[in-house]
Amino acid sequence: PFPFPIGARVGSLTVLAWDRFVTRGGRSHGWQPIVRCDCGWQGFVMRQNLLRGRTTRCDTCAKLATNGKRFWKYREALPDDASRARLLNRLASCISRCHNPKNSQYRGYGGRGIKVAEIWRTDRVAFLLHVTTLPGWDDPSLELDRADNNRGYEPGNIRFITKAENTRNKRQMDDLQDRVLY
Numbered sequence: 146p147f148p149f150p151i152g153a154r155v156g157s158l159t160v161l162a163w164d165r166f167v168t169r170g171g172r173s174h175g176w177q178p179i180v181r182c183d184c185g186w187q188g189f190v191m192r193q194n195l196l197r198g199r200t201t202r203c204d205t206c207a208k209l210a211t212n213g214k215r216f217w218k219y220r221e222a223l224p225d226d227a228s229r230a231r232l233l234n235r236l237a238s239c240i241s242r243c244h245n246p247k248n249s250q251y252r253g254y255g256g257r258g259i260k261v262a263e264i265w266r267t268d269r270v271a272f273l274l275h276v277t278t279l280p281g282w283d284d285p286s287l288e289l290d291r292a293d294n295n296r297g298y299e300p301g302n303i304r305f306i307t308k309a310e311n312t313r314n315k316r317q318m319d320d321l322q323d324r325v326l327y
Contacts, residue, residue: 148196149178156201157183158190182206222273228283229273235289236265236272239298259291262299281305290314 153160158180166177166189178195181187182203194200202210216226216233223229240261242254265272281287287305289298294314296302306314 147176148192155180155195155198157206158195158200158202161187164189216269219269219273222270223277227285231285232273232276232282233269236261236269239289240266243297258297260297260299262297265298275300276303279303279305 147163149155149160151160151162160178161181162179163176164179166174168174174191177189177192179188180190180195182205184203184206186203186205188203190200216229219229219233220226223232241248242250243259243261244255244266245251246255248255265275276282276289282305284305286307288308288311290304290306290311291298291302292304293302
């Protein structure tokens, strides 16, 4: 029942001891390893997960490692992780609003013909390279906006503005009525 000797390392985990593991409901899971992660966390992990290599670090370290991998392949276009993630998340939201009929906002975007430029949908690096030339791209408080609400997310039609400015930049009722009547 003890496939790893005390002191053995599996990834970032070091086996400290073996002990009986009993759930809160009183169910025994047999002998399970007590391990310490390199970050200092100490606790039980399931023996089968350790054996199969599914568990190699604590939950906190695993979450940190996963977050660091987000959008890593676009690092050459924008080295700053936070800015890269923020901008690519905004692009993903735009793509969803414009191209996913299941999105709750699709009717006001894709449903009326607003699209994201094909080059940006297929080449995120091109989007990052373009967006970083715009004023305000590095200010997280600013929102991505279309200068002309009747055109899509395309080069020459996007900008970064404050939330208050973005709220004022809406289609007008007169414009909508003209479209319906004429």
